[in-house]
Amino acid sequence: MKIAPRDIDTFLRSPPPGLVLALFYGQDNGLISERAKSLCAALVPDINDPFAVTDISGDDIASDKAFLYDSAATIPAMGQRRLVRVTQANDQIAEAVKTVIENPPEQAVIVISAPDINTKSKLVKMLDSAKTGATIGCYPDQHRQIAQLARDIFSQHHIKTDNDAMTWITTHLGGDRLISRSEIEKLAIMAGENGHITLAMVTEALGDSASVAASQVISSAASGHISAMGQQFDRAMTEGIAPEAIIRAGIAYFQRLFRLSCMMDNGLNPADAVSQYKPPIFFNEKPAISSQLNQWTSQKVMAALDRLGQAEKQSRSGIHSDTAVAQALLAVCQMAQRRQRA
Structure with a gap:
């Protein structure tokens, strides 16, 4: 069953x-x-x-x-x-x-x-x-599940969390449950019993996590910045970040971009789509995402998701995962460069 x-x-x-x-x-x-x-x-x-x-x-x-x-x-x-x-x-x-x-x-x-x-x-x-x-x-946690995991852990220690800190947590964790739990528990230890978690505390504690590096690679790919994406990808590999983590971050990123693009198809402009999106988008990401929405239609986002999905399958079928992921990211960059929203 x-x-x-x-x-x-x-x-x-x-x-x-x-x-x-x-x-x-x-x-x-x-x-x-x-x-x-x-x-x-x-x-x-x-x-x-x-x-x-x-x-x-x-x-x-x-x-x-x-x-x-x-x-x-x-x-x-x-x-x-x-x-x-x-x-x-x-x-x-x-x-x-x-x-x-x-x-x-x-x-x-x-x-x-x-x-x-x-x-x-x-x-x-x-x-x-x-x-x-x-x-x-x-499957990798969605934002709502990460938020609930964080609330459960923080409530055990009577810890309060600022809204922007929780937004950062939900948008940067989720690729692997054990990693997410470990990072959230690290925050709980830092805050202590009856503590208070701020955005500054979160970015300081988790700012060097694999999820952040993966997000940077994907954001550059979605913007069509081939040089920046290549440098960030090489740095991620040097730091030991798994290519699979990057491709999963990419799929999650473009799934969000698809939902935002659909909101634009219904008449919203990029700024309104980003501001109305739930869960809220972290403020540091808003400018890049708003710009990307001018490059990607919902149909074109689906094409990128298909390419990322192919890379995920290839990495499981004998092709070196770093090669499969690098090729997919390059393809996404090229899509972003040549495809502008009408």
Whole structure:
């Protein structure tokens, strides 16, 4: 069964009694890890108990199709539920999973993390239709989800946040849940109990984060500034920022640009579209985005999104990710230079 986004939190807190297999997949590795850990904590008293919990990898199963079933069928020493955690899985384990579905072991639950597959995967389709299985898609957080994560963390410490500081947080974090949580928790530590978070504090604490560097690369690409984009991309690579993080930032950036462009299609000028957009756009970004809206129509933004999506797929199919991303960014720059809004 496929778990709808609105039901995920409930599922993680109270998994159904007949659950045998749970698959976490998608583009956000941090969210996959966080949700899988939450489910495991709801299934067994101690996720570090070596007598009740077994950790295996997708490669282990691919090399021995019976390994998954044998691991799940092993009866724990104290008679409690057996938990099997599978990491780095892909469609190569589909046959082993099918065996478990057809003959589910007693008192065992298998939690699978598969960051490199999507809804077209054989594994996803198989577990979508399995009565004893569950699939949970894990994708980069949207602004609303990041804002809620920040509010939850800050409220635990009775911390107040200025509006412009929260706007900065929501527009610069979100590519990876664990990174976002880590950055927000860092702010909470800086503010302390009953503290107060300002914009200056946020930019000082998070200003050198990977998300900021990625945003700079994408903004330059959207403006058609090839030289600046190239320099910023090279700097990001030197600093160890993953090309995948840049391409995901690019997709999120152009998704926002698409919504803004649609607002212009309905009669708004760039300044009004930017000022009315929700969640609010960080003030330092407004001039660049307003200018970009004169270069990009909604249809042309869709073409850029298609090109960025191709780069994301290429980076997963054997092409070096830095090459795929660099080529896509160059293509976007060229689109921006030759395409002006009529």
